[in-house]
Amino acid sequence: MKRHIQSAIKDIWNNRWSTFLSVLTVAVCFFIITGISILLYNLEIFTKKLTTKAAVVIFLKDSITEEQTNYLMDQIKKMGVFSKLQYISKDMALKEMKDIMEPSLVELIGYNPLYNTIEAYLKDEALTTVEDTVNKIKSLQFVDDVYYPANIITGLKIIRVTLWNFGIGIFILLTVSVLFIVYSTIRSFYWKKTEEIEILKLLGATPSYIRLPFLIEGAIIGLIGSMFSKLFIFIVFLLLQTRHIYEFIPVLTQIVIPLEIFYMLPIFGILSGVVSSFLSVGKIKYQ
Amino acid sequence: MITFSGVYKYYNEIPVLQGISFHIDKGELAFITGPSGAGKTTLLKLIFGSEVADEGEIKVGDFELSRIKNSEIPRLRRFVTFVFQDFRLRQDLTVFDNVALPLRILGEKEKEIKLKVMDVLRDVALRHKVDSLVRTLSGGEQQKIAIARAVVTNPQIILADEPTGNLDPEASQEIINLFKKINTRGCTVLIATHDPTLFQSSSYRVLKLKDGKISQ
Structure with a gap:
């Protein structure tokens, strides 16, 4: 040698x-x-x-009780796709709103128009199946609607895939x-x-x-x-x-x-x- | 040691060797002679594994050359060595490095190499040239170095193709004497030459090649 x-x-x-x-x-x-x-x-x-910061927001029905909320949160937890769940009552949401907006404007409405919500933060590996997860949550009892920043997540996915392809090329x-x-x-x-x-x-x-x-x-x-x-x-x-x-x-x-x-x-x-x-x-x- | 049985070799469909059959015993010294183009070099190349016979069987030691694989040829070339008319020495290296080359290929230690090279250079009477660059030597000296390189690994067979082709008569005789000396140690030697003076007064076997056929 x-x-x-x-x-x-x-x-x-x-x-x-x-x-x-x-x-x-x-x-x-x-x-x-x-x-x-x-x-x-x-x-x-x-x-x-960015994607983990973008939470799925679950709007709950007005009639929901505390017990039912806890039951629903348990069910969502069992899905295993979220790293963190945070319950925000409509009163807490209103308080937050007053911090952001002019309180007199909020008073002008005369009632609390906000919903009780659960903010659910997705795990990294669950990002690809977010749409399925949202559909499942929508079908659950006591859930009024679900919002997630689809455009941001899809946009990021496209950018990521494009840059990866470019990089690999x-x-x-x-x-x-x-x-x-x-x-x-x-x-x-x-x-x-x-x-x-x-x-x-x-x-x-x-x-x-x-x-x-x-x-x-x-x-x-x-x-x-x-x-x-x-x-x-x-x-x-x-x-x-x-x-x-x-x-x-x-x-x-x-x-x-x-x-x-x-x-x-x-x-x-x-x-x-x-x-x-x-x-x-x-x-x-x-x- | 070397057996040819009905060997044919063609170049562009022109027959160079036609049904050659002969046997060379272990420890024999033999000459192959014939005019230019008779097929002497081709015959040696077949024994050395540089060419493949188109028909027939060639056996060299344990090697079946008609079926030899590319990967087995290095082993064959440690068993059979070749001395060329044009020496094929590394002109940029010293005498020592040229003779040491086959031993380095075998992975021998430098200490061993030095002993063996000095021994073989003494045999060819060129020990004093050990540090000279090969290109500074005469033709006769270069041929002696080529022979030293061929014998340094103690091969079983040495092939020589017109080893005196570029030398004057005196140097030629020296080279032939050197081959005879090597042969006395038990090495089989096969020399191809068109010069009859090299074997005329000797009792060695001569294979005469003419038009690709042996006529001994």
């Missing part, structure tokens, strides 16, 4: 400029891939926050680009060493013996590329902080950077380097 690593490093040094260019291109691709991953990760957090495109860049670089190394490889074949070298230095070269290109992309990300964050950009774009302070990405990036770099080198060398034929 030591000999193969030495051979790979020697090759990389002999072809340093082409290696540097591919490393740089791989780094840019990884930088964009990482950026997209961070964006999608934050989008996921953001949509979850870019991810695949750039991953293929990385594979292609390493493939072409290793291919050129391979062609330069054709004579040497032919001699190795004549001397009884196995396919893995011939392949290994190229796989190491690919892994090194992938690894260094991923390290460079980490460096770019670090520089971007340093720039954002030192230039006080957070003050102009406050949403940036909310961005969460999953540390897993930084562990995964070198592994992904090495893997893509090895895979493309393997493809680049192809089958070693002796006849």
